[in-house]
Amino acid sequence: MSKSFYKYNPDTLSYDKVYPSVWQRVWSIFRQLFLGILIGGILFAVADYSLDSPIKQQLKKENKLLLTQYQILSKQLDQNEQILSELEDRDDNLYRGVFNAEPIPSSIRKPGFGGTNRYEHLLTMNNADLVIAITAKLDMMTKQLAVQSNSYDELTEMVKTKEERIKNMPSIMPLSPKQSKGIGSGFGLRVHPIFGDRRAHTGVDINAASGTPIHATGNGVVESAGWENGYGYTVVINHGFGYKTRYGHCRELKVRAGQKVTRGLLIATVGSTGTATGNHVHYEVIVNGQYDNPAKYCFMNLTPKEYEQMLFDSENR
Ligand SMILES: [Zn+2]
Numbered sequence: 001m002s003k004s005f006y007k008y009n010p011d012t013l014s015y016d017k018v019y020p021s022v023w024q025r026v027w028s029i030f031r032q033l034f035l036g037i038l039i040g041g042i043l044f045a046v047a048d049y050s051l052d053s054p055i056k057q058q059l060k061k062e063n064k065l066l067l068t069q070y071q072i073l074s075k076q077l078d079q080n081e082q083i084l085s086e087l088e089d090r091d092d093n094l095y096r097g098v099f100n101a102e103p104i105p106s107s108i109r110k111p112g113f114g115g116t117n118r119y120e121h122l123l124t125m126n127n128a129d130l131v132i133a134i135t136a137k138l139d140m141m142t143k144q145l146a147v148q149s150n151s152y153d154e155l156t157e158m159v160k161t162k163e164e165r166i167k168n169m170p171s172i173m174p175l176s177p178k179q180s181k182g183i184g185s186g187f188g189l190r191v192h193p194i195f196g197d198r199r200a201h202t203g204v205d206i207n208a209a210s211g212t213p214i215h216a217t218g219n220g221v222v223e224s225a226g227w228e229n230g231y232g233y234t235v236v237i238n239h240g241f242g243y244k245t246r247y248g249h250c251r252e253l254k255v256r257a258g259q260k261v262t263r264g265l266l267i268a269t270v271g272s273t274g275t276a277t278g279n280h281v282h283y284e285v286i287v288n289g290q291y292d293n294p295a296k297y298c299f300m301n302l303t304p305k306e307y308e309q310m311l312f313d314s315e316n317r
Pocket residue numbers: 185201203204205281282283
């Protein structure tokens with residue numbers, strides 16, 4: 001059954017049946033469709049512009065919250081950065097100082113990331129500046145923390161060797177202060193008591209009665225114990241860490257080469273063997289192959305006053 005339309009005819013004053021062509025009908029449908037879409041579109045645009053959808057409203061709310069949250073994070077990062085830099089400062093100037101370790105240079109603590117912008121992918125974001133600033137802060141902090149953590153590992157290692165170093169370092173007088181009769185000859189240039197010329201004295205001569213016990217001044221291994229030209233019966237101890245000590249003109253040796261010794265152990269007795277004018281121990285401290293003033297290494301069994309006196313006496317004037 002085909003659809004029919006009626007059209008008013010003013011001439012006959014009646015309705016005539018009209019049969020539209022296919023083309024007319026298609027055009028009519030198309031026109032109505034177009035109008036529908038147009039009106040719908042206008043209505044949607046107006047609604048979209050003036051009213052937010054619930055999802056849009058939710059997103060806007062979240063965006064606002066995120067921005068606030070980012071600002072809070074940024075402030076917290078600043079505070080953490082402050083704490084970290086205080087830790088670094090303490091590390092460089094206190095902890096590392098205690099172990100004579102160099103401070104870590106700031107080029108290592110705060111390295112530049114250099115080159116291309118590594119945050120380019122974030123540039124399209126709203127609030128890109130804030131997001132990039134926070135990301136950059138976090139990246140820097142991650143590096144700083146890694147450096148700090150390494151430094152603490154290093155310190156732990158130093159603490160371990162420091163203990164051993166303290167035990168090995170020569171740090172007492174080789175003779176009991178009560179039995180010592182004072183410094184006969186100090187460290188440095190002096191007129192040689194036997195040869196009569198000015199020459200460097202490589203140790204200190206501590207006077208004491210013959211047979212007075214001589215003690216190892218730090219832990220170590222006996223490097224040699226025997227006769228040395230000029231020094232007579234002599235003990236040399238290697239303390240490791242670059243330290244050696246020599247005890248010359250002994251009357252009697254109590255240790256053998258290769259023997260492990262601990263600080264305070266009896267290693268020999270005072271005598272006047274070799275080229276000596278009287279009973280004394282010729283005591284040397286050798287640091288990395290260089291003779292040093294032994295008085296600097298005699299602080300442990302002396303009172304501060306005795307130590308000051310010893311330093312004073314040990315210098316050749
Ligand atoms: Zn001497």
